[in-house]
Amino acid sequence: MRHLTREPESVLAVRDLLEDVLRPMGVTDGCRNELAVAVSEACTNAVVHARGSDLYRFSAGFDPQWCHVEVADWGVGVDPRRHRGEAPMPPPGAQGGRGLPLMRAFTDHLTLGPTSPTGLTVSLVKRLRYAGDPRPA
16 A cells, blocks of 8 residues: 555556556556556546545555555545446547546446545456456457
């Protein structure tokens, strides 16, 4: 678990950390890229929307089949009761609104919940794929 400052550079640090863990495990480029997009969106939401807090929390757990990621903030910005990860992709040209649809598209499971006393916790689960894996890439 890491506590990160709500700065854009922290998103790149999280992506680098995931790459440093998943590449040596032999996880496919496609799977790593999908996870990187989903996690980047979750972290970017914390950086951009979690007003009132300077930090957010990132944690990740890995086993041979799954990656579990949690991004939590304590700010005021996104109400998890209004956004259950079911938002549609906005039309071309729209500004913003792509984060939740991308997280949903690139993971196997997305959960949004409250962080006490305020804030949002985004939980992402991704099945890991390896070269030669018979499951679809």
